[in-house]
Amino acid sequence: MINLRDKGAELWEGWNRPKRTVFVLALIGFVMFMPFLGNFSFTSILDTPIASYQDVLVYPIGMFVLMGLGLNIVVGKSGLLDLGYVAFFAIGAYTQAILGTRTHLNAWEILPIGMGLAMLSGVLLGLPTLRLRGDYLAIVTLGFGEIVRIVTLNISITGGTNGIARIPSPPAIAGLKFDIMHPVNYFWLVFAMILLVIWMIRRLSVRRPGRAWEAIRQDEDVAMLMGIPTLRYKIWSFSIGAAVGGAAGVIYAAKVLVIAPQMFTFNVSVLILSCIVFGGMGNMWGVVFGGIILAYLPERIRFITNARQLVFGITLVAIMNIRPDGLLPRKKREKLKAKKAAHNV
């Protein structure tokens, strides 16, 4: 099977700087134009029945890609299996809901608070548990996700089962209104955040933290022997991932206006993790691609309401069996690089 990821990378490496800039700008322009694609007859196949296409672009698609990128720092880059990522999403969402309804802070002011709280909980969870390895970490994070959901169900400040309603929308920025009538603006906002995260990951990957994560993922003992403070870098990875999840939560709560505990179940963690594995672990473009497909597919096939999840499950099994490294794997590319390096020596 052709490896699109490698073909793309080859093409990209063959280009000079202006060519790359033009391509990136064209890509950004295309994505910004995406909300209007549902309007044309020749693209009407994209349209999602029942849910509005523009809303679907924000949630689940945009949110999944954003959270997928955040979780990818934890799972894909540093190899820590986190099955409770939804907890950070929930913390961000509830921060926005509680502070938005009880104080005069607006969503933009709450955003850093929500990210900070998510990061803090990431550190608090990480300090005791990141010493554990592999599947033990998986079960503890899974438990953390459940704890957050159970706590929101059972304490009064989060409104219990009913959740929190009448969450205020964010105030307008530069004439862009953020309310139910303007899902496009939310999409651009999420897209901007995705770009920011992609930029951050690209920068981190080539610097010390990125190299440390890569070393930890490949062999933690060796990494430790090489003098990498593994626990510290693991906590960094965990809390940066958490911050992205928290940011997604704040925006999500501001967009949907009503949140309740049943939105933050284990299924969300599984879906986000699936995006990563589905698209190609550790590879950013794979995650973006996986997020788009796994978020879009269930919405597109909503007309078979009853069997929707069933088809989703079958797809997961089938794709994993056909392409275990995901749709855009990184493996071959790394092998190719190694080969080239060996050839040059």
Added chain:
Amino acid sequence: MNFSVLSSQFWSLCLSGLSLGLIYVLISLGYTMVYGVLRLINFANSEIFMVGTFATVWVETGLTGHTNDSQPLHGFQLIWTLGLALVIAMVASGITAVAVEFLAYRRLRARGTNRLASLISAIGMSIVLSESARILSHSRPQASPRLLEKTSFGEVAGANFRIDTVLVIISALVMFFILDRFVNKSRLGKAIRAVSMSEENSKLMGINLNRVISITFLIGGLMTGAASFFFMTVYETTKFNVGFSLGLAAFTAAVLGGIGNLRGAFFGGIALGLLETMSAAVLGSQWKSVTVFVVLVLVLLVRPNGIFGEAIQQTRV
């Protein structure tokens, strides 16, 4: 918080905790055995449990034609019906487990791919199973008729020895004992232990790896199926998503005891059952899973491989 409950109903809580704990033990065997040979979390095990509960309901209503208002059975008929339900639940879960291994794991294992791919594939299977059950049952809860009259043998120290509780405790203990003997003494059990120690070396010793792994899944499934029958005998109602919380608790039990270790699963399951029952009585049932996870984290802090776990090889994603 109500600590007086602990002293006033201590033995009664212990008894119900023990029966719940033994159900957890049987389910967690499905996790721990598979983990032992494959070093993978069998995510679909909770759905294998769910299949068993549905099979129990099917035998008790569809096959033997009892309804919710039929009279409790007695004597030979009771033993025959419950025995049939137990066997069919075990077989249904066992077959499902083998099918899960065949569809979700085998191909990936043959290609020697990363562990996460198998995990997602198992999660996919678990979605397929629970969604199929949801569609077939129209999302409605399924109740099994009360075939066993829940009479009491009498009270000792405030603990009510009801017939279903006693039945669960004794049968689960017997099953665990048989399994433990099987794994430790029989030829096949030796093969399973060999594979869990080293896949490569056991292959060199002439062990048919695929067959042993299938059998491990089968045994795990049989035990989980038995658990689902006992669960239905005590709690009498099931739903397509029943597996999630029970599976999670059972997996926690396996980790608590040291995953991959049979006796660890035994003590972990009982500890978890007692802990859950006690904390539900003291703090209210909505907080029981929180207590369980806090205890799990604390235990793992002191003993990172679980209470009875050996130093586990480094596992990587």
